[in-house]
Amino acid sequence: MTTQENAEPDAERDAEPGIELAFLLGLGFQLLLGEFTRRLDEAGYADGLRPLHGMAFQALGPSGATATELAERLGVTKQAAGQLVDDLEKRGYLRRTPHPEGGRKKLVVLTEAATAHLGAAGRVLHELEAELGRDSVDLGALRTELGRLVRTLNGDGPLPPLRPAW
Numbered sequence: 144m145t146t147q148e149n150a151e152p153d154a155e156r157d158a159e160p161g162i163e164l165a166f167l168l169g170l171g172f173q174l175l176l177g178e179f180t181r182r183l184d185e186a187g188y189a190d191g192l193r194p195l196h197g198m199a200f201q202a203l204g205p206s207g208a209t210a211t212e213l214a215e216r217l218g219v220t221k222q223a224a225g226q227l228v229d230d231l232e233k234r235g236y237l238r239r240t241p242h243p244e245g246g247r248k249k250l251v252v253l254t255e256a257a258t259a260h261l262g263a264a265g266r267v268l269h270e271l272e273a274e275l276g277r278d279s280v281d282l283g284a285l286r287t288e289l290g291r292l293v294r295t296l297n298g299d300g301p302l303p304p305l306r307p308a309w
Contacts, residue, residue, distance in 0.1 A: 218304030
């Protein structure tokens with residue numbers, strides 16, 4: 144390490160003056176997601192699943208949902224949700240079952256592979272957050288302030304879906 148790297152953090156540099164908040168939030172999200180994905184791949188989940196897939200698993204939850212409900216929860220079109228379900232079903236992460244209400248509707252549910260993936264992803268994410276909290280960032284304060292920002296921007300209503308546009 145150079146002397147510069149050992150120096151105390153420069154408060155002005157850390158504040159990133161002149162860089163728009165949206166840009167900083169986007170960079171933080173991109174870098175965190177990239178490191179999360181890299182670590183998940185290293186943990187043996189390098190099978191092409193990406194954060195969008197994990198979001199779908201979470202949106203389905205333990206009870207499952209119809210493809211239409213999944214589309215609403217992810218904030219995507221019914222066609223996009225249908226394609227996602229088709230892909231994940233072929234890969235063995237989802238399966239369609241008869242809907243409890245009967246009729247033509249199908250319930251999309253997680254398989255054991257999806258549940259295992261969610262467990263591994265949760266462990267990786269918690270480890271990464273713990274490291275960041277130890278090494279560089281007051282995550283409690285950041286989480287509080289980001290939560291406040293989101294509520295303000297959303298007009299204090301229910302949170303909209305996080306659209307998986309990446």
